[in-house]
Amino acid sequence: MNITIKTIEDLSLNAWPSHQIQVYDGWLLRFSYFYTHRTNSVEQIGASLLPLSEKIPYCEEIYQKWGTPAIFKISPLLDPSFDRLLERRGYIAEHETEVMTMDVSDFHDYESPVDVSLRNTIPQSWIEGLFALKGTTNIMHRQVVPSMYRAIPKDTICASIRDNDKIIATGLGILDREYIGLYAIHVHPDYRRRHYARAVCCSILREAFRQGASRAYLQVVKGNAPARRLYESLGYRFLYEYWFRTRYFC
Numbered sequence: 001m002n003i004t005i006k007t008i009e010d011l012s013l014n015a016w017p018s019h020q021i022q023v024y025d026g027w028l029l030r031f032s033y034f035y036t037h038r039t040n041s042v043e044q045i046g047a048s049l050l051p052l053s054e055k056i057p058y059c060e061e062i063y064q065k066w067g068t069p070a071i072f073k074i075s076p077l078l079d080p081s082f083d084r085l086l087e088r089r090g091y092i093a094e095h096e097t098e099v100m101t102m103d104v105s106d107f108h109d110y111e112s113p114v115d116v117s118l119r120n121t122i123p124q125s126w127i128e129g130l131f132a133l134k135g136t137t138n139i140m141h142r143q144v145v146p147s148m149y150r151a152i153p154k155d156t157i158c159a160s161i162r163d164n165d166k167i168i169a170t171g172l173g174i175l176d177r178e179y180i181g182l183y184a185i186h187v188h189p190d191y192r193r194r195h196y197a198r199a200v201c202c203s204i205l206r207e208a209f210r211q212g213a214s215r216a217y218l219q220v221v222k223g224n225a226p227a228r229r230l231y232e233s234l235g236y237r238f239l240y241e242y243w244f245r246t247r248y249f250c
Contacts, residue, residue, distance in 0.1 A: 005099075005240055008179075009075060012219070014176055015183060018031060025050045026047050028044075028045055032148065033140045040068055042072045042073065059072075070246070070249070073242060074242060076240050092245070092246055094246045096221070099239050099241065100237060101216065102236045103235075104215065104216075106237075109206060110195075113195050114196060115161070117159065117160050117162065120157065122158045126158055127149055130167075133167070154175055156173065157204050159200045161200065168196070169188065170185070173207070180217075185227075187200075216236070
């Protein structure tokens with residue numbers, strides 16, 4: 001099981017590049033002006049030689065200079081004692097996330113109730129539509145996030161649903177090895193309960209499997225029951241969860 005978890009953790013790093021990355025003794029210090037926890041946190045990817053009593057304060061100093069909280073990603077690949085150590089240092093657990101996977105043979109396809117546009121590039125208009133759906137107004141985020149999407153090193157399947165010329169739903173598939181990862185599934189509140197999220201997911205998965213993918217994964221915030229039900233209905237099953245330990249500086 002740890003092999004599969006390690007694979008998906010690697011895939012998710014490829015899928016969502018940060019604005020800046022520093023390598024530090026087997027750790028990646030990721031920075032993206034606190035756009036998301038995933039792209040603004042420390043991830044452990046290799047063997048560590050330096051003592052934690054030195055490494056953790058160093059990371060805290062770096063994130064303080066960057067003007068964001070210090071965040072560490074906690075996954076089943078880490079020794080549980082590391083999570084307890086951060087808790088003792090005053091870090092709080094945030095943004096618990098469930099990872100779900102699916103084999104192509106388990107995919108339950110559905111006929112789409114609406115036209116879903118698919119592209120193999122990520123146009124600026126799609127990013128602007130995503131900003132609108134998420135209510136992204138932070139000036140720095142609007143400046144740096146487009147470059148993060150353009151930096152994705154893998155093939156993509158960019159999905160959208162429009163009403164007239166307005167993007168009302170988005171989704172992004174990222175192909176890596178035999179996997180398709182689902183990201184950025186958003187639907188405008190006025191258009192929910194019309195199965196648009198299902199249509200976006202199915203369209204991406206259908207195209208990914210046509211291109212040769214045989215497995216799929218996604219990440220959903222723990223407690224998002226409607227999303228969990230949707231993904232289970234498509235054939236996804238829970239594999240593991242991760243969370244973040246965050247320390248906010250006064």
